[in-house]
Amino acid sequence: MKRYRAEIEGIVQGVGFRPFIYSLAVKFSLTGFVKNTAGGVYVEVQGEESACKAFFDEVITSAPEQANINNISISEISIKQESEFVIQTSISGEHNTLISPDIAVCDDCLRDVFDPKNRRYGYAFTNCTNCGPRFSIIEDIPYDRANTTMREFVQCESCQSEYDDPHNRRFHAQPNACEVCGPALRYSNGETGNSALQSAISDIKAGKIVAIKGLGGYHLCCDAFNDNAVTELRERKNREEKPFAVMVKDISTAERYCYINNSEKALLTSSKKPIVLLKKRNRNMFQAASPNNSRLGVMLPYTPLHALIMQHFDCLVMTSANISDSPMFFEESPELFRIADGVLSHNRNIKRRVDDSVMTVVNNTPHFFRRARGYAPVPINIDCDKEILALGAQQKNTFCVTKQQKAFLSSHIGELDDIDTIQQYISEISSFCHLFGIKPEMVACDMHPDYFSTDYARTFDLDVLQVQHHYAHFASVLAENAVKENAIGFIFDGTGYGTDKTIWGGEMLFGQVNSAKRAGHLRRFPLLGGEAAIKQPWRIGLALLQIAFGGDMSSYFPEHEGEAKILLSACEKGINSPLTSSMGRLFDGIAAIIGLRTECSYEGQAAIELEQIIADEAIDSNYSFEIAYENDNMIFDWISLVRAVVADIKAGISKGNIAKKFHNVCVDLVVNAAKIARERYYTSAVALSGGVFMNEYLLKHCQYRLQANGFNCYVNVKVPANDGGISYGQAAVAANYEKDFELCVLRSREE
Ligand code: ZN
Ligand code: ZN
Ligand code: FE
Numbered sequence: 153m154k155r156y157r158a159e160i161e162g163i164v165q166g167v168g169f170r171p172f173i174y175s176l177a178v179k180f181s182l183t184g185f186v187k188n189t190a191g192g193v194y195v196e197v198q199g200e201e202s203a204c205k206a207f208f209d210e211v212i213t214s215a216p217e218q219a220n221i222n223n224i225s226i227s228e229i230s231i232k233q234e235s236e237f238v239i240q241t242s243i244s245g246e247h248n249t250l251i252s253p254d255i256a257v258c259d260d261c262l263r264d265v266f267d268p269k270n271r272r273y274g275y276a277f278t279n280c281t282n283c284g285p286r287f288s289i290i291e292d293i294p295y296d297r298a299n300t301t302m303r304e305f306v307q308c309e310s311c312q313s314e315y316d317d318p319h320n321r322r323f324h325a326q327p328n329a330c331e332v333c334g335p336a337l338r339y340s341n342g343e344t345g346n347s348a349l350q351s352a353i354s355d356i357k358a359g360k361i362v363a364i365k366g367l368g369g370y371h372l373c374c375d376a377f378n379d380n381a382v383t384e385l386r387e388r389k390n391r392e393e394k395p396f397a398v399m400v401k402d403i404s405t406a407e408r409y410c411y412i413n414n415s416e417k418a419l420l421t422s423s424k425k426p427i428v429l430l431k432k433r434n435r436n437m438f439q440a441a442s443p444n445n446s447r448l449g450v451m452l453p454y455t456p457l458h459a460l461i462m463q464h465f466d467c468l469v470m471t472s473a474n475i476s477d478s479p480m481f482f483e484e485s486p487e488l489f490r491i492a493d494g495v496l497s498h499n500r501n502i503k504r505r506v507d508d509s510v511m512t513v514v515n516n517t518p519h520f521f522r523r524a525r526g527y528a529p530v531p532i533n534i535d536c537d538k539e540i541l542a543l544g545a546q547q548k549n550t551f552c553v554t555k556q557q558k559a560f561l562s563s564h565i566g567e568l569d570d571i572d573t574i575q576q577y578i579s580e581i582s583s584f585c586h587l588f589g590i591k592p593e594m595v596a597c598d599m600h601p602d603y604f605s606t607d608y609a610r611t612f613d614l615d616v617l618q619v620q621h622h623y624a625h626f627a628s629v630l631a632e633n634a635v636k637e638n639a640i641g642f643i644f645d646g647t648g649y650g651t652d653k654t655i656w657g658g659e660m661l662f663g664q665v666n667s668a669k670r671a672g673h674l675r676r677f678p679l680l681g682g683e684a685a686i687k688q689p690w691r692i693g694l695a696l697l698q699i700a701f702g703g704d705m706s707s708y709f710p711e712h713e714g715e716a717k718i719l720l721s722a723c724e725k726g727i728n729s730p731l732t733s734s735m736g737r738l739f740d741g742i743a744a745i746i747g748l749r750t751e752c753s754y755e756g757q758a759a760i761e762l763e764q765i766i767a768d769e770a771i772d773s774n775y776s777f778e779i780a781y782e783n784d785n786m787i788f789d790w791i792s793l794v795r796a797v798v799a800d801i802k803a804g805i806s807k808g809n810i811a812k813k814f815h816n817v818c819v820d821l822v823v824n825a826a827k828i829a830r831e832r833y834y835t836s837a838v839a840l841s842g843g844v845f846m847n848e849y850l851l852k853h854c855q856y857r858l859q860a861n862g863f864n865c866y867v868n869v870k871v872p873a874n875d876g877g878i879s880y881g882q883a884a885v886a887a888n889y890e891k892d893f894e895l896c897v898l899r900s901r902e903e
Contacts, residue, residue, distance in 0.1 A: 155184070155198040155231045158208065162222035163530065164193045165295040166252040168281030170239050171323040172216050177237040178318075180207045187240035188294045190589075192250075198231060218255055218282060218423065220530070239318065241296075251287055251295065251587060253526050254367050254506060256425040256454035258283035260321060265456045271310065274346055276457035277335045277500060279328065280321045283423070287529060287563075288368040288506045289327065293587055297326045301501035308333035327500075335500035337457070340489065349457075352496040353464050361385050363473050363492035367455055368506025368525055368563075369482035370473035372492060373399075375465065382440035382469055388491040390476045392753035395442035397427045397449035397508065399470040401462045406450050409433060409467070415516040424526030425454035426509035441469050446764045451508060454525075457498075472507060479566050479573045480505055504583070505576060507564045514848050515855060520872040521846060523550070524563040529584070531558035532870045532880065534631055535665075536887030541581065541592035541612070543605035544879035545621065545648075547755075548872070549573075551581055551605075552879035553590045559883055560588050564876060568604040578608075596882035598624070599897070600649035613901055619882045620895040621648025622659045622842065623668055625873070628881030629839040630665045633866040637837055638664055640671070640829045642822050642854075644735035645842030646686075646755065651894055655679065657734025657842070660786060660825055661895075662833055666888035668895055671833075672779075672786030672825060674738060678729035680719040685737070688751055689758040691719060692737050693744030700794040709750060735818075735844050738790060742814050745797055746807050756843070763847050766815060767808030775817035779825060786828065788821055819853040826863055839866045843874040 160169075165188050173186040173195055182199035195211075197204055208226060215221055257265075261280055264272040272278045279285070292299040307315060311330050314322040322328045329335060331345070339348035352362050359381045361374045372389065374381040376398050386392060400406040403421055410430035412420070420428050427449040432438065435446045442448050451470070453459040462468070472480035473488060481488055482505040488495050506528065510521035520527075534554055542552045549565040562580055566573050585592065597609040599618045609616045619627070625648075626641035641661040650656035651670075658674030677695045685691040690709045694716055697705040706716035723729035739759035744750045748765065749758040775796050778789040793814075800810050826838050838858050845851050851867065858865040871877035885896060892898055 153198065153231055154201045154204055155196065155229050156204055156208070156226055157229050158195045158197075158211075158224055158226045159192060160195065160211070160221060160224045161192040161250075163218070163220040163250045163252050165250075165293075166281075166286045166326060167218040168216045168323075168325075169193055169219050171281060171318055172219075173211065174237060174239055174318040174323075176207055176210055180204070182207055183234045183237050185238045185240050188296070190294055196229070197237075198234065216282065218252060220250070222250070239324070250531060251290060251293065251529055253287050253424070253528060253530055254285050255283045255423050256526070257456050257459060258423070261456065262459055265459065272330055274349075274460065275331050275334075276337055276349065276455070276460055276498070277327070277329050278456045279325060281323065281325045282321070284325070284327050285367055285500070287504070288525075289500070289503050290587070291503050295326060300326055301503050302327045302329070305329055305334050305500075335498050337496060337498050340495040340497075348496060349460060352494055353461060355494045356461075356465070356468065360493040361388065361491070363481075363488050363495045364457070364461070365495075365497045365502075366458070368502060368504070369480040370488060370495075371470045372473045373471075374469050376438060376441050376467040376469045379440040385469065385471070386440075389471070389474070393443050393757065394754040395445050395447075395449060396469045396471040397451060397510075398438070398441055398467050399451050399453060399458060399462060400467050401453070401465065403452065405466050406430070406452070409437060410448055410450060413513070413516075415513045415518065419511060419513060419518050420450065420452055422526075424509065425452055426511045426526055427451045429510070429512040429521070444761060449510060477567050478570050479576060480507055504563070504580065512846075512848065514851050517869060519846075519851075519867075519869060520876065521874065522548070522564045523561065523872055523876060528563035529560050529587075531560050532632060533557060533634070534559040534880070534884055534887060535634065536883065538593050538887055539590045540594050540596060540883050540886045541585070541590075542596040542879040542883035542886060543598075543609055544882070545598050545624075545875040546600065546603045546605065548875040549577065549605070550876050550879050551577070551584075552883045553584050553588060553592065554883050554887060555588060555590050559880055560584060561871065561880055574604060594886055596886040598649065598878070598882070599651070610899075615901050616899045617882075617886045617889055618897045618899065619885045620651055620656075621645070621878065622656055623661060623895040624878045624881035624885065625841040626661045626663075626668060626839055626881070627665050627884045628871055628877040629841045629866050629868050631880065631884035632868060632870045633839075635837055635839070635866055636664070638662065638833060638835045639837035639839050639866070640826055640833065640835060641668070641839040641841065642825070643842040644818075644840075644844035644850075646736040646844075647732065647734050650733075655730055655732035655734060657732060657736055658738060658788065659733065660829070662829065665884050666890055667893055670785060670894065671829065672788065673733040674735060675780075675787050675789045675791070676731040676733050677737075677741075678723050679732050679737065680723055680729055682728045682730060686740075686755055687753070689740035689744035690750035692741035693750070694719070695723070696738075696741045696790070696794050697745065697798070700791045700798075709744070712750075735842070739844065742794075742797060742810075745794070746801060746810050748807055748811075759844070759847070762811050763815070763849055765808045766812045766849055767806060769809075771809050771812055773813040773816045773820075775813050777817060777821045777824075779828065786825060788825065793817060815847075815849050815853070818850055819857055822854045823857045823861055826858060827861065830863070836863050837866065838863045841868055841873045841877070845873045
């Protein structure tokens with residue numbers, strides 16, 4: 153007879169871990185107990201030595217699907233008098249546990265919901281230990297009902313007996329509930345329960361816009377095939393053309409609209425159920441939801457409520473309930489009633505806003521556009537023993553806290569330029585520090601003087617490390633791939649503040665996580681009229697043409713000729729024409745020059761459309777970037793490229809072919825510059841990051857060509873390549889920081 157104790161760390165709470173331990177102990181006839189602690193799960197077992205060994209083997213090999221064991225430490229202790237195995241209630245203490253993300257409804261629960269004989273038939277809040285809300289309802293740890301927003305619902309007898317029964321799938325399922333005791337639906341017409349649901353469904357069928365409270369916030373929802381409804385939704389949301397995501401009844405329905413490969417199918421149907429960007433079978437489908445776009449953001453129902461609604465529809469627009477780019481509503485707000493005809497709500501409170509994750513599959517590997525529901529706050533490995541708070545960038549913001557080799561990335565926060573987003577940002581930062589027991593020793597932020605986070609960094613009484621934007625992108629790739637050698641980084645991005653006070657974004661860096669330098673960049677051009685050029689790519693096209701051809705190019709875009717003259721003369725005088733080396737803007741400029749898009753309704757639209765028109769046929773490219781040198785830096789000169797594009801337009805070459813040649817020359821640039829850098833710097837490691845690498849064609853071909861040329865090519869997989877990954881990169885730099893250098897400045901707390 154032996155007795156062992158074990159401490160198990162990882163995602164082990166809220167995932168059916170204690171019932172799993174209980175049934176294993178029963179299986180091997182062991183006595184003892186299991187309990188949640190703030191550090192994870194604590195187990196003591198007693199029995200035959202071989203049975204104990206077999207027990208621990210199975211703990212590791214057959215843990216519940218949603219569990220993730222990071223560490224298990226087992227030691228022998230002295231035998232006790234006892235006759236059974238029990239689950240003890242939780243104690244609080246040191247905060248060391250990991251918090252499970254929200255999990256999409258499981259198949260067993262769906263069966264309950266659709267079985268007329270089941271007591272949960274039609275119940276929208278059905279869940280079990282394998283599924284349901286977690287991160288969006290947790291207020292404190294350990295993860296027990298009393299520490300969630302389910303606290304106010306007292307379980308009925310039937311629910312309580314499931315909750316107490318170790319053989320039941322709902323044993324200690326914290327959000328366990330039923331029609332009798334749990335949360336209930338209500339509709340804005342006053343109906344509740346099933347009638348509320350039916351009213352909402354008939355309103356959607358009638359072409360109305362209905363707000364639906366989901367897991368981490370409200371969606372705005374309407375019939376995806378009703379163009380009037382979708383157009384009306386665009387007006388009310390003040391969102392002209394940016395695509396809306398849709399929710400589709402099931403995977404076979406999704407396959408009717410889109411091409412879906414096995415990796416995409418696995419992602420769509422996973423327990424995380426993100427929005428996956430898929431290629432439409434016909435570009436002209438869903439013109440209202442996803443105009444001029446060959447892709448469609450698709451997700452499957454991920455709560456019982458969605459599943460109940462989607463029984464009546466093949467496809468609904470399901471977009472975050474917000475106005476323009478402001479954050480999604482997660483509490484009932486009067487504004488919701490202004491944009492929706494009806495509001496389908498319920499009384500299970502959402503503790504924190506959690507947006508839908510958005511992903512795309514490139515080379516069979518999922519990549520994040522937005523890392524949120526289903527993924528946050530699962531930690532990402534980082535070489536860091538310090539406790540650091542990294543504040544991220546201004547757009548697509550996430551922040552990140554670190555502790556014991558783990559980085560906890562927040563869910564997508566959004567654009568830090570309105571008061572609601574900023575409030576949520578600040579409250580989530582303090583919530584993360586509390587939940588994960590982190591007392592930051594240092595704050596990391598961007599170098600941009602106008603970012604909210606740069607000012608906010610100074611409000612902590614701590615040393616602040618300012619990390620150059622593209623260096624943070626570079627470090628994010630190196631850190632998530634644990635690259636320790638020197639690497640060459642191609643960081644192709646929209647815009648980021650550079651150390652020379654110009655706007656960077658087409659950068660080649662060289663170095664490591666703890667020290668890097670700028671080694672090359674695009675030839676600079678002026679952003680005519682400043683930031684406004686982002687939504688008016690013709691201004692960028694004009695700047696490129698003016699430099700490439702000289703003379704007076706103001707009539708190239710005839711509809712803007714007057715404005716062009718003013719902008720060019722202002723530029724000559726150095727007024728409001730900041731210089732940039734941004735690759736994202738070069739894409740915009742080319743899209744404008746070929747007449748594809750001269751004005752955008754959202755950032756990056758021109759570049760996205762340029763990728764989507766790439767012709768299928770094989771075509772030889774005669775485009776090239778010339779590589780010049782300025783001091784020690786490589787300059788990627790696009791002048792002859794722009795001239796060749798204009799010559800192609802005159803020769804009647806199609807936009808699709810020009811787009812393809814342009815993409816290919818960008819791939820050539822990466823490969824050629826990497827070859828030169830390999831000779832100069834003696835390294836074959838290449839890192840790719842920055843928002844422009846959300847371009848699937850560019851990413852795929854760069855990876856392929858670099859590998860074919862003997863390079864080790866590293867990309868972002870665990871964090872987004874866009875600004876959603878910046879906080880993680882900042883944390884990685886701060887973790888390894890030794891001394892100031894060009895791309896990194898420490899401001900000590902006394903300053
Ligand atoms: Zn379930
Ligand atoms: Zn109940
Ligand atoms: Fe960026």
